[in-house]
Amino acid sequence: MLYYLTKRLGLSAVVIGLVVLVLFSLLHFIPGDPATIALGPRATEEAIARYAEKMHLNEPVWRQFLIYIGNALTGDLGLDVFSDRPVTAIIMERICFTLALVGAGMGWAMLLGIPLGCLAAVKPNSWLDRVTGVLSVGTIAVPSFLVSIWALLIFAVQLRWLPAIGAGEPGQIGDQLMHLILPAFAIGLSWVGYLARMVRASMLEVMGENYIRSARAFGLQPRRVIFGYALRVAILPTITLIGMGFGGMISSTVFAEIIFARPGLGKLIFDAVMARNFPIVQGAVLVATGLYILVVLFSDILIAWFDPRVRESL
């Protein structure tokens, strides 16, 4: 286990390092002087010189890279071009909205998808199984950003049941929850399909195993056999799927945040790209990827914890 952990952590560190390198090169690949690009064409000579000094732009590139890494490690991601506030503080303000959205979206998808897949596998070819099958293909095929737009149209614009934009008044939990429903629905919908289908497939496999037959033969309650024995094993590939799919989740979160004007990380990145606010782009993309790598790492460790075969294979 320790060996596995070390190896897995090392791999994640390498990937993070690559991401930092790419992000850092971002500014240096574009032709022109980074200070002029960051401050815009109308900046004064003086301002450019000050900016260059502050950002260590007069140093050789490799020193700049090391400085950036050093700062990033201590949590300093530079300053916002427009407001001059630390990027880290801005990201911290926004990240809770994204985490809440991802959590809520994944949460309802799991609550619905996993039992659905289970039930479909327990009674294969029943009407429930057929409905689940069609439903999963349908929800997987529909792009999440379209779900966002249509949900906005139906529930917010036409029916006016739910608020359309923003994240709710700060401090008012009820209001914030109301604002969470539509985006969470939109990003979770295709996951209901993924999860139901994945759980169904692995459940079908596990239900055919000998030890399940033995458990049944011993007269255990069907519910205990299904949830206590079969699902525990069948859930493993699903955990991997959730971990791997987190990148897709981040993508759909970006769309949902933009469509519902929710002030999360995705909206922050998008606005910064539009305004060509590079320190924010750099920092926020780094945090988003870091978050993603962390989730994948966590799901891998969870799998290794559950399944000794995985531990030995890496």
Added chain:
Amino acid sequence: MSENRSEPVTGIPAVDASGLPDHVTETEIRESAARERREKLRSFLTNWQGLTGLILVTAFFASAIFASWLAPYDPNALDVPARLSGPTLDHLAGTDQLGRDTLSRILYGGRVALKIAAIGVSVALTIGLTLGMIAGFGPRWLDSLLLLIFDTVRSFPTIVLALATVALTGPSLTVVLAIVIITSIPQYARVARTATLTLRNTDFILAERSLGASMTRTLLHHVMPNVVGPLLILAAMDVPVVVTVEAGLSFLGLGVTPPTASWGTILNEGYLVIRDAPWMVIAGGIPLILTTLGFTFLGEALRDIFDPRMGKGR
């Protein structure tokens, strides 16, 4: 060559090179192969998912190719007096803010989607196939290196990568295409690699090698024909992803540049006037859903028939 890398087989059935029983003649083999083909065709035609998929996909190709004949108006022709008109006999899907006919724009938007899908998928498939075969056939260190790269690329949240790139280059179709290609190479490569690994030590490949065939010849003439099948199925399943990424990026204003019509830009323009002209986001979304559903249905039906072991289990 006795090195044996065990790997879960997800690709094509292993090639059985063992001799046939003496009493089986060649005609009998041909007949049974033909019977099997007919069987597969019949099971495809009686599969409602596959048939629906085929119809939708055909409609997608036809409407994109014949867009200039089918479209009632020039997609960029302005008709300001009729702006934001709802669905009428003149404009079946209404008009946008500049009075352009939405139906014509949808038809022309299909061309963009088709172009991206065709180029993106075929280039990604070719590169993925090549890299995958090299990884499966080459030395171990190369295999590990390529795997690491595939995992890193695949794990990167697509939209975040796209946002970061567009921040530098500005919106363009080429960037969308490049992102689509880079992010979908790994899945082709992985499947090709697994299939190649299982072929690597089969008798007919070993025989070919011992006759002195070069690696290029072995790969091109003997490995590739056995590997390419599952990749084609994967390609059908990849089209929805590609089309969605294009529409999504264009929706964000990061893909095709105005006034070119794309399903994403139609949705974007519709989103801006969602309160006054809800039919635009409805009309813009329907072709997107039909296309993704069509390719998903088709891909799944093909997979279930030709390659039951791939994907969802059974």
